[in-house]
Amino acid sequence: MSSLKILCLGVLIAGVPMGVGAQEEKKEKSNLEFGKIQDLQMDLVTVPDSVGSGGKSAPVVDDSKATQEGRWLRIDVPFSTTNKFTPEVKFKFYLEGYEKLPAGKSPGTEVKFVVLTGETTYRDVPAGKKHFAGVFLPPAAVLRFSAHKPNGEEDFKGGRVNLKVEAMDGGSPIEKPFDLHGDKEIGPLQRGGKKDAEWNKNPEAQEVAGALLPIYDTPFWPKDYKRYPQPKKP
Numbered sequence: 001m002s003s004l005k006i007l008c009l010g011v012l013i014a015g016v017p018m019g020v021g022a023q024e025e026k027k028e029k030s031n032l033e034f035g036k037i038q039d040l041q042m043d044l045v046t047v048p049d050s051v052g053s054g055g056k057s058a059p060v061v062d063d064s065k066a067t068q069e070g071r072w073l074r075i076d077v078p079f080s081t082t083n084k085f086t087p088e089v090k091f092k093f094y095l096e097g098y099e100k101l102p103a104g105k106s107p108g109t110e111v112k113f114v115v116l117t118g119e120t121t122y123r124d125v126p127a128g129k130k131h132f133a134g135v136f137l138p139p140a141a142v143l144r145f146s147a148h149k150p151n152g153e154e155d156f157k158g159g160r161v162n163l164k165v166e167a168m169d170g171g172s173p174i175e176k177p178f179d180l181h182g183d184k185e186i187g188p189l190q191r192g193g194k195k196d197a198e199w200n201k202n203p204e205a206q207e208v209a210g211a212l213l214p215i216y217d218t219p220f221w222p223k224d225y226k227r228y229p230q231p232k233k234p
Helices: 003-014 019-024 139-144 153-157
Strands: 032-034 041-045 072-100 111-137 163-169 206-208
Touching: 032 163, 041 153, 072 139, 072 153, 111 139, 139 153
Parallel strands: 111 206
Antiparallel strands: 032 072, 041 072, 072 111, 072 163
16 A cells, blocks of 8 residues: 555544544443333322221311312332442422412402422432332312313323423433423423423422422321332431
């Protein structure tokens, strides 16, 4: 091979961008990833009879559906981990809600947009393809924060409200959150979706922190303890 050809070949090799090989390599997969939207379980449920049986009777209130015997909103979001054990994973939930305003509070406005939040943390999570991170909204709160229409609580059950979940793996944030209506142009109640991706941080919304409870703060614990990884209490 002539010296000229060797020189030209060397120039071509030297001219290859250093990042080409790296770009061709498959991006390293995150240890924690959220599951598919269709695997989300979001439903209105009552406390199992075996939990509620015995003990003192429920108080008499104007709306019996608002007592602990009423329907709880249960939200179970799927996720997977690949490491043999993950020391700690933390989730923060954001749920779209609407609260009825007192008469005369804001003329022309009957309900206020709120963002219900809550956190749950698990420890020593073993590798698994379908774990669940779960939170609960108590019966009274279900009725209080579904004031956008009559029987609005059914929108919680049907997933016709926005739900977003952020995750932390050992203190490091997971890049892509779980967003129930994130792939749509706009959510069912005209919030969320691609046009309103930061709906949960809307300055007009009132955040109701701690409204969504971890399982150990509900009557479903410890009956459903096998459903989730080991919870870590604050």
